Amino acid sequence: MSGWxxxxxxxxxxxxxxxSGSVVLATHDRTGxxxxxxxxxxxxxxxxxxxxxxxxxxxxxxxxxxxxxxRLYEYVExxxxxxxxxxxxxxxxxxxxxxxxxxxxxEAALCVLKGSLAGLAAAHANGVVHRDYKPENVLVTGAx
Numbered sequence: 001m002s003g004w005x006x007x008x009x010x011x012x013x014x015x016x017x018x019x020s021g022s023v024v025l026a027t028h029d030r031t032g033x034x035x036x037x038x039x040x041x042x043x044x045x046x047x048x049x050x051x052x053x054x055x056x057x058x059x060x061x062x063x064x065x066x067x068x069x070x071r072l073y074e075y076v077e078x079x080x081x082x083x084x085x086x087x088x089x090x091x092x093x094x095x096x097x098x099x100x101x102x103x104x105x106x107e108a109a110l111c112v113l114k115g116s117l118a119g120l121a122a123a124h125a126n127g128v129v130h131r132d133y134k135p136e137n138v139l140v141t142g143a144x
Contacts, residue, residue, distance in 0.1 A: 004080035006037060016093075018132065020054075025088065035073060036089075040082040051082060058084050060127045068119030070139070091142065095135035111144040 005011060009026040012034075016023050021040045028035055040054060058075035061084075065071070071087040094112060098104070104112070116138045120130060130137075 004039075004078070006076055006083055006085070009035065009037060009085070011037075016136070018136070020132075021083075026085075034088045036070070036086045038084045038086065051077070054082060057128055061123070064122055064126045064128065066119060066122035068115050069122050089139040089141065091139045093136050094138040094140055097140050098135060108144065112138065112140055115144070 006026075008029050010029055012025040012027060014022060015025050015036060019041075021038050023036050023038045026035055026037050027033070040051075055075065055077065058072060061069075062072045062075070070089055072084060073087065074085040076083050076085070092100075094116075116133075120133065123130060
């Protein structure tokens, strides 16, 4: 993690990490809602131009309301870093699914592709560019 935790949330476990930060499963203390918190890598957070772009993208993402896009609940900046609090998706990454089960049927592949492309289209319609579209970042629910 980035060395700090958002107040009002209790961390449960680390979900993953990438080039721009780490993602933690947490619980909102007041409501008990499970959330995913992405903590921005500290070095990137100290770059004012990156932080400005991250803040602007978080604002745009907050305007996206689509079933194929994880909802943004909150963006937080502090002297310790920056983080986004997002809807927790009950599923696994496409990468995990492929590792566990191997190649999918063409029908299943089309179902996942359709959902992920619909999510990208909704984000792009609101000015959000994903920049890191890969199997690790495509989440697949039990419904596909």
